[in-house]
Amino acid sequence: MQKTLKFTLGVLFIFVFNCKSLKTIDKGGSNYKLSTRQLIAYNAKQVAEFKTLQSRLKITYTEKNKSQSYTVSFRIDKDKALWINAPFSVIRALVTPEKVSFYNKLDRTYFDGDYKYLSDLLGTELDFKKVQNLLLGETLYSLHTNNYKSSVDADMYVVQPKDQRDLFEIFFLLNPDNFKVKSQQISQPKEFRHLQIDYLNYQTIQAQIIPERIKVMAVEADEEVVIELEMKGVSLNENLRFPFKIPSGFKAIEL
Secondary structure: OOHHHHHHHHHHHHHHOOOOOOOEOOOOOOOOOOOHHHHHHHHHHOOOOOOEEEEEEEEEEEEOOEEEEEEEEEEEEOOOEEEEEOHHHOEEEEEOOOOEEEEEOOOOEEEEEOOHHHHHHHOOOOOHHHHHHHHHOOOOOOOOHHHEEEEEEOOEEEEEEOOOOOOOEEEEEEOOOOOOEEEEEEEEHHHOEEEEEEEEEEEEEOOEEEEEEEEEEEEEOOEEEEEEEEEEEEEEOOOOOOOOOOOOOOEEOOO
């Protein structure tokens, strides 16, 4: 696989690697007659409001028909930090608005840097908010009524920029039953790249709508990597710690 795709998926994998689910959202009657302004307003009302989130996160990583599964501890201090801890703290990651940090005890390496390299790879600015939005089922890019248009296709609302950019195209599919994101897709035709994030199921936790199962597919040329995420045992607004310290003697990863 080309170096670019390997690194992009590698870092995404670090984000998510390094009780029974609560009830799924009840579906009401579908409404396909909303204006773009109404649709975006309804979507905004569904944004989950909480201070902290804690869950077990199951990750299944598939490449060339070979799959690996892991379960890690996952915590969010909303708008402040994303924290990942693998069993026995073998891999731990802390993502903040300022930087991305992780270490791996297996090979005694660490990374402590900003988002610039990832932004260059994806051809768009990548920041903490976009990563958090991906994991919480929110659009990677803010929806502003004046910049977007909507249509209905295959029983879904399709929201896209009125003027698609030359380097990449963006599409958001919204569920007409609950106005949450069903899929978001970013394509870079000239680079033969396609990133698709599908939200296969949501769950209701303390009246907040949280993704339960997410499927991330990244394609570059004829190579494809799939990462499936499942949040289990989600709890909100507990007093949580986010411990992170790079062990001494570890070697910095050069990217």
